[in-house]
Amino acid sequence: MKISDKIIRAEEEGRPFWSFEYFPPKTTAGVQNLFERMERMYNLGPEFVDITWNAGGTSSDLTTELVATAQSVYGLETCMHLTCTNMPKEKIDIALKAAKDCGNQNILALRGDPPRGQEQWISCDNGFSYASDLVAYIRQQYGDYFSIGVAGYPEKHLDSADAEEDFKWLKFKVDQGADFVVTQLFYDTGLFINWVKECRQRGITVPILPGIMPIQNFGGFTRMTALCKTYVPDHIRNALEPIKEDDQAVKDYGVKLAIEMCREIKAAGINGFHFYTLNLEKSTRLILEGLNFVAPRENVRQLPWNPSLSKKREKENVRPIFWKNRIKSYITRTEAWDEFPNGRWGDSRSPAFGELDGYGTSLKVPAKEALEMWGYPQDPDDVADLFAKYCRGEIKSIPWSDESSLYPETDAIRDTLANLNRRGYLTINSQPAVNGVRSDDKVHGWGPKNGYVYQKAYLEFFISPENLSELVRRIEDELQITYYAVNRRGDLRTNSQNDGPNAVTWGVFVGKEIVQPTVVEVVSFMAWKDEAFELWSEWSKIYTPSTTPAKVINAIRDEWYLINIVHNDFQDQDGLFRVLDSVKTANNSALIANGLA
The missing domain is CATH 3.20.20.220 (TIM Barrel)
Known part of the structure; x- marks a missing residue:
């Protein structure tokens, strides 16, 4: 404008x-x-x-x-x-x-x-x-x-x-x-x-x-x-x-x-x-x-994310949630979508959906600064502790986030996220459930005045295969939970019966259609997983290849899964975390020790 x-x-x-x-x-x-x-x-x-x-x-x-x-x-x-x-x-x-x-x-x-x-x-x-x-x-x-x-x-x-x-x-x-x-x-x-x-x-x-x-x-x-x-x-x-x-x-x-x-x-x-x-x-x-x-x-805040002001993206009003913390990477990847001018999420199925670029697989900080911040993890527990420190604001970044601080809405679940990380759920993206908060709310609000906004609880994290199996068994009977999990090789596990988009953020405003600006769907998730796992590789490169930190990070990259979970009952504020808390997690450091020996 x-x-x-x-x-x-x-x-x-x-x-x-x-x-x-x-x-x-x-x-x-x-x-x-x-x-x-x-x-x-x-x-x-x-x-x-x-x-x-x-x-x-x-x-x-x-x-x-x-x-x-x-x-x-x-x-x-x-x-x-x-x-x-x-x-x-x-x-x-x-x-x-x-x-x-x-x-x-x-x-x-x-x-x-x-x-x-x-x-x-x-x-x-x-x-x-x-x-x-x-x-x-x-x-x-x-x-x-x-x-x-x-x-x-x-x-x-x-x-x-x-x-x-x-x-x-x-x-x-x-x-x-x-x-x-x-x-x-x-x-x-x-x-x-x-x-x-x-x-x-x-x-x-x-x-x-x-x-x-x-x-x-x-x-x-x-x-x-x-x-x-x-x-x-x-x-x-x-x-x-x-x-x-x-x-x-x-x-x-x-x-x-x-x-x-x-x-x-x-x-x-x-x-x-x-x-x-x-x-x-x-x-x-x-x-x-x-x-x-x-x-x-x-x-x-017209939308939960800042809309691009590029003319060819001016109608964009929906994005997959996976790139929430890596905005530039998402924009770069989708720049050449062949049907993009209509701004719809569905164009991710286009053959022009971009490959990883130089930015998408790069760390945000120089190697020297990364070493000072992340140190030399000796096992997955050390890695989990770094993720927990980021949630508590004790370090300014992890490889999966462009942001030097958490979003304001994350403050409400900051301690919960830190505890999940200490249990071996390495969280990289989240949002709490929101049930009809006014659109001018200072934390969750977005869009025109006199509206209401909603969110489903969402969590994305890396998890060991053993803990994934235990988690999947626990949520088999949870009808309100859907998930996608994938490892670096592309082995996909899901309980979703629908490959279409699942809206996780929406708004209801005066004289407008329902706006669904953030979605979860499998095509974009499978594209995002390449980038998400490659960031482990970028992290490991700051260490000498034969050292324990490099081996630990590469072992997580090669064996663990990336999972996103949606609790679809947005009226149940604590439902997602209540389920996760009920799952018994294994000792990840012990599980990985044999592979490092």
Whole structure:
């Protein structure tokens, strides 16, 4: 959706709105962690996020990759920065095409800073000299497809001769087709409010979003304001001087100051705010909490999972639950489904259902970090203890999860999951039963207002063959339980009489059909099992092959089963775990010892 349309909607509803800016990290691990942070911060309800384009286009490939992944995989409405610096038309064309292909409809068009080591800004061959040229070119090539933003400078651009010239250029950028303005950082709210009034008097009528940069530390604040020649009022300098050596005190003051600034700006009739997050989370969250800014529930969670904003996936409203914790892997695997545009789960039967890719079989963390976190398990009990620690939040990941923390709804069953793992059920996915919770519930809610949501209890875990046999015997007479179990070789066991989808999450809303966004079904499960077992192989590779940890992990991979269980009576909150608790489990370490000898 276009940012300009989102702003219009927010203004018509008379509510405050906000957006977040991020920059491309320098490391692969940083990129993955940024995705997690962006997705988590999206629960704060921004209208959009934007990704910067480094001076000289040095991070251009990474910017387009971040935008595409945020838009297509994580379903985050994204705005891509695009600069003129070192960007001939051919590169501009490539970047715009990539943005459109991933469903992105928003560009922040900038001239950009001089390349590193160059004092004066000079356009490159076959490039553009001004942001206004870039705006005009985008409109010429793409018409109204993109919502285009431009930068505004309350204290004038450093290259402008005076304020009047700066207003003239801003007006020209808008006349060339810009839809909204995002300002440079500032700390004098009176100066900003007066500048907005001057803009309006000169016929600049598009929305103007004030750029708010919370003070995170004294050194960074000093460097940034000096670089941008930003005016800092005396009361801010006086407040910072006695606490400048206390990082926490500076950060706390930065939150307090930003809240005060936003309140003054809002009192002047401006409802939109753009936060320069510096890829940090806490300060922005505290500012929004301090302002009592709460986004409409639909902005935060339209479905239990974030829908892709890629145009070719825009109708997707059903996903198999198996990839719940490996979102990017699922999107990549299904990218080429030949009937995909209708968005239905059933396309998993397509011959285009993807094979495993490089991401799908990779660990989330580097080997060194993995060794520090997971140690050197000597038997299955040690492995089970690691799974239990993840459930309790004592380690930040296991190979089967992209998330550094459990979903909020899992808190209710956190201890139960930890106990199951200690008994040898190595859990990798779960959800509790939910019986008609309102759609605006903070933990389980999703979808439009005034609806109700439901869930069947679901659990997925690895289990030894001996314990699987005992479990299957126990649930033979449990008519409400269905399961699929498979080992690495593809030997499938099930009590399901139906190969079709079993809805495990659904919602009932005013004036709509029943929405079934999450299902269990055999075709997708058999595709997922390849990836799930391959992750054991990836884990074992961080150890020397002949060592006990490698042997233990490979033995589990080769002999154990992956099972998913659904308790279909969603009114029985404890039914699934009551059955599992009643099963006597064997000593897995003893069972596997002979194979390791």
